[in-house]
Amino acid sequence: MSAPARPLRLEGLVKRFGDHAVLEGVSLAVPEGEIVALLGPSGSGKTTLLRLVAGFERADAGRILLGEERIDELPPERRGFGMVFQHYALFPHRSVAGNVAFGLETRGLARAAIAARVEAALARVELGGLGGRRISEISGGQQQRVALARALAPEPPVLLLDEPLSNLDPSLRERTRRELAALLRALGITTLLVTHEQEEAFELGTRVALLHGGRLVQVGTPGEIYRAPATRFAAGFVGRASFVPVEVVAAGDGPVRVRGAGLPGGETEAEAAEALAVGERADAMLRPEALELAEPGTPRTLAGEVVAARFGGAWSWATVRAAGGLEVEVLVPGPPPALGAAVAVARRPDARPRVYRRETP
């Protein structure tokens, strides 16, 4: 359906606004037909990176390649990428069909061909029959799909999406996300997508690229990033996790041993995310599903009090505060325990914590 998919490669992209470095050497490959979700907190440079790829900004250093062709010197209109804007940027003076036709007109297609392809593009996003409407006459969800149809109609080699769902109501967002994921996979188009929501990145992206402070922290499948976050930041940003202060007591090539008063189960073997020396202070990451509740007084547990709870149907989450104010989150089957209940937190036997160097005290 689309033009032959081609891989997109970013090499050492640097972008400064004045003396504020927004991107500090970003290299990323988007293999053909893959959907890479660029995930990062607000201000991490996601939009800036996307705008460099689209051609609205010039990089201060680095290269952008499509297949073997270097494209970072080209103006945006010569790159031929499809883009869906965060606020859609639909042309208010054109109808729905007129918007979708725009990119076909600039390619100089014949009128009949345009009409047919507009129809097809609208049908693909389930807007068949709405071509004559004005932009102001359709709902937000429909506008989002018009924006998508407009970007896809010229069959671009690469699709760029900037927070494509952020302007939708939460109830609509989930459904649209599912439909978008299905559509992108069916098209097999090389896609770079920006989002600050982990769920969106995980559902839409075949790979996730984690951006923090203008640097790529980690690139991998959602599973890889969840199981083995590369940095302390990645661990905290992706998924839910508690951090417990520990001290490294043994270190070698493989796993390290750590010890900490707040660590349920006491001294244990752990995976080191970065090179750690004996005696170094570190943070051990514990996912809620790595912990469980036990009867108070059980040996090798952390005693505490339930201070917050969230009911989730078959599973619930309980936040337990231990002595010294340390809080950990635990996944429990069924309904959560009562607030104020005295409990003990144990570590599931198969769960090995991941440790990170302690950042500034």
Add this chain to the structure above:
Amino acid sequence: MRRARIADGVVVALLAWLVGWPLVVVTGAALEAPGGFGTALAAFAAREGEALALARSLWISLATVALAAAIGVPLAFLFARAQFPGRRALAELVALPVALPPLVGVIAFLYLWGESGLGTRLVMAAGGLESPPWRLSGAGAILVVHAYSMYVYFYLFTRAALARLDPSLAEAAASLGAGPVRRFFRVTLPALRPALGGAAVLTFLTALGSFSAPYIFGGSYRVMTTQILASKQNGDVDLAEVETVVLTLLALGGFLVARRFERGEAASRQRGGAAARRPAPTRGARAALAVAGWGLALLLLAPHLTLGLLSLVPRATWSTEVLPPVLSLDNYRRVLGSAEALRPVANSLGMALAATAAALVLGFAAARAARRGGALGRAADLLMAVPAAVPATAFAVALATTMSVARPWQGRFLLVGTLVLLPLAYLARALPSTGRAALAGLAQLDSGLEEAAASLGAGKLRTLWAVTLPVVRPALAAGAMLAFLAALGDFVLSIVLYTFDTRPISIEILSSLRLQETGLAAVYGVLLTALSAAVFLAFGREREA
């Protein structure tokens, strides 16, 4: 990018020459007055007439603000809040005077309430009076006419603010126990404050620069604007220049205050929530409101209706009767049947069209420059707004001073007495309208429309043609309409700068009046009003479409 900046430089230079330079030249001329500016200023201050004219200008302007607010604000509440038959149509009708030329309003007022005006005769007949109960001259007359024509600013600003006002504010206050009076003074009025402030400054500046009313009704009661013209026509050019500088400085002060208010207003702009729900009034209340609404609208529009009637009264057929005894189309025949008599109409149309077209191009370029920011952008932003601040009389004198000698290397050309000077002045006065409209239109592109076009393969030209211009077109059309109407009905610039060959409609109205041709003057007034209203309504339709 560099090419765009060079273009911006050219635009700023052009603006500076057209708008800034005349003010600089006239200031320079005033400084060079024999004995220097200090002496000239001292002489200015010492002359009784001058200080008096200044004081009168100031107090008349302040009093106008109070009176216009007293009419416009309640009117806005009546039409925005009350429910009665015909409300929507009346609400638009009452705003119409904003589109009508000030001179025509003044003449119409004269025909209604002047010494031998229709309304005055009716009052005399009803009261069995021998002589008119009032004389339409001096400060009182000026004030009444000002209030009559400038209430529209308060009306429009307040109406717009009321429409934007989130009704849940008042509902929240009510839920916190505030009664209707408290809600009005503590919630509604404070929320309207920026709009009222904006209207007050605009009214003040308009009144300060107002020329038609003091010129027609003032007689020996001189304010700054009429004083400038009198000095110029008496050949006292030095004095006229000093007066121009003083009035300009005063107006620029007000203008800077206005820009403040505007920012405050933009910041306090809020999204309207659901429409306010008001209980349906009883039948009796509806009828009373309808009578009040229709009565007020009739009163406010009566002068223009009178003008229509008077245009049907043939020359020298109406002496002492209460109502004109003869009505015919004679006056229309005399104007429409003669190429010579139609000449001013063609002049006005042609000059207004040319000035508007040029102002559109220049205003659009200036707005683009302003949006690119930087020093050039700020200069463009300021320069294109300046003509709105400087009273037209002052600007006309400045332009005449600047363009009265041939010194091309100083940017001064001998244009006085040529066909281009008056359209050039119209162009300068039109810039704030078109420039501001272009800015508003371009702001709509903020959401990335141009980038979207580029991402779909459109180059610079195609983006301009297929996206930028269509998107900004409605705003540009609104600006062009305002510019065109102002140029078409202009009197103030014209009376300083016209030549026999460029005489516009307004000047022809004045000469007809001087020749006691009230009927002819009325016909020109009606033509001008009809043209203005047609443009206004045509634009309204465009806006709906």
